[in-house]
Amino acid sequence: MTRTLQLDPDRLFPAEPRTRDIARALYAPVRDLPIISPHGHTDPAWFAYDEPFPDPAALLIVPDHYVFRMLYSQGVPLEALGVPTVDGSPTETDPRRIWRLFAEHYHLFRGTPSRLWLDWVFAEVFGLGVRLEPATADHYYETIDAALRTDAFRPRALFERFGIELLATTESPTDSLDHHRAIRASGWGGRVVTAYRPDPVMDPDFPGFAQHLETFAALAGEDVLTFAGYLRGHENRRAWFREMGATSTDHGHPSAFTADLPRADAEALYAKVLRGDFTAAEAELFRGQMLTEMARMSLDDGMVMQLHPGVHRNHNEAVLARFGRDKGADIPAATEYVRALKPLLDRFGNDPRLTLILFTIDEDVYARELAPLAGHYPAVRLGPPWWFHDTPEGMRRFRERATETAGFYNTVGFNDDTRAFLSIPARHDVARRMDCAFLARLVAEGRLEEDEAHEVARALAYDLVKAAYRL
Incomplete structure (x- = not known):
């Protein structure tokens, strides 16, 4: 006997009746606000050429590490x-066959955010009214x-149906951005922009670093064998990315370490990196120096910086x-920010022209480090819960730990940061519901007026992200 798939309209809202009613009232005006997705990893080729997605497994299982890491952990x-x-x-x-195997193991996702997102996709996007299980696998697949x-x-049709106002993808400086050029040339009205992710040519430990530098030099039109030419190469590529709509850079470094070396020392370090005779400490020093160089460039061109550190990839x-x-084998690691960021913040942290958005998957640092930094430095903002903590509980903990010191307005709204295109509206809906639930509790406890809570709910769903990413 098949079981019904039905999304609870009050999902994620407080169980206490009065607070739940407040959450409902806060959620109603923000539920259908346009989606701003300022950082993610969807494929721009999808929107450039608007080809049909090949099949259910290729769309929802094969590329999604959230899905297959769980199955792999259970021996699949x-x-x-x-x-x-x-x-x-x-x-x-x-x-x-892939889909049937997924259906056999769908129970593994009970209680996880993946289950929330997937059930939303099944019900809201495809209109399925029964739960996914072995007996319904073929019905799901065929539908x-x-x-x-x-x-x-x-x-493109799904982009418009989802109410997406802007979607940012993420590309390397070695990417030609041909797909973004094709989107622009197509005449389609959807706004898809890129973001500058220079890790392959900024991290000496990145696989194929030397080869990436060669491609980078050719595209940038600069001799990158000198540090000055290398920096000009970044400036040139950043300018081209801005022509393709980019307003942000993104940095996925192992740590938040930054440095501000004298120019001669930076040149000598870069020479060692080029020769390939650097130590692990020198690789970290170079990454840290380049974060500070990226901040300097951001003052010149207005690009917002995002830092996503602390993952053992x-x-x-x-x-x-x-x-x-x-x-699916990336694991969170303890991450320190206060000492690590000090060289960059000493130089640029007091300049409101810079926006440095900090992310973490080390939740212990929200209250101790990140919220105090964002609550003081004009240049610093807090990114939302990311990756392993892009969850209802992660969102609640973030608001509880960060709001008391950083407030709401030193955060940047929600950022889905996903490769799974169909999950984007589901993820934004979870974030809007959780923010409204948090605000409802403040109202119920007499800590916030309800009219103010309505203003904050809209800011968190829409206004802050547009301001932070200069959209």
Whole structure:
């Protein structure tokens, strides 16, 4: 017997009746506000060429590390889920078999944010009214597959249906941005912009760093064998990214470490990096120096800086060797900000022309480090809960720990930071519900007037992100 899939209209709201009523009233005006997605990893080719998504498994399972990391943790081989291998050795290619395997293990997602997002997609996007389980796997597959063959489910149509006002992708300085040029040339009215992610040419430990530098030099039109030429290369590429709509840079460094070296020392360090005879400490020093250089460039061109540190990426060596990067084996690590950021903040932290948005997946630092920094330095803002903490509980903890010191207006609204296109409205809905639930509690406790709570709810859903990302 199949079971009904029904989304609770009061999901994530407080159980206490009076507070729940306040949350409902706060949520109603923000529910359908346009979505600003200022940082993410969706594929710009989807919107450039508007081709149909191939099948349910290729859309919802094979590229989604949130999905396959959970199944892998329970012994499901990545090969069986169709995840491609580095060497091209065979993996499962039958999308229906992949989907059935996913359905057999869907119970693993109970209580997780992935279950919230996926159930929203199934119910709201595809109109499915029964739960996903082995008995309904084929019904799900056929319903979704049939929908994907229609024009209403092409990328641009879904973009418009979801009420997305702006979507930012993320590209390396070595990317030609041809897909973004194609979007502009197409005449389509959807606003898709890029963001500058220079890690491949700023991190000496990045795989293929030397080869990336060669491509970078060719695209930038600069001799990057000198530090001056290397910096000019970044300035040139940043200018091209801005022409393609970019208003932000993004940095996924192992730590938040920054440095502000004398120019001669920075040049000598760069020479060592080019020769490849640097130590781990020198690689960290170079990354830190370049964060400060990026801040300096942001004062010149107005680009907002985002820093996403503190992840031990590709922790599972066997998975990395067989399947490559970004396969669900990234693990949070303890991260320090106060001492790490001081060189950059000593130089630029008091300048309101700079916006440095800080993210963390080390929740212990919200109250101790990040909120006090954002609550003092004009240049610093707090990014929303990210990655492992992009969850109802993570959002609640963030507001509880950060608001008392940083307030609401030193935060930047919500940022879905996802590769899973169809989950974007689901994620924004979760964030709006959780913010309204938090505000409702403040109102119920006499700590905030209800009219003020309405203003804050709108700011968190829409206004702050537009201001922070200069959109």
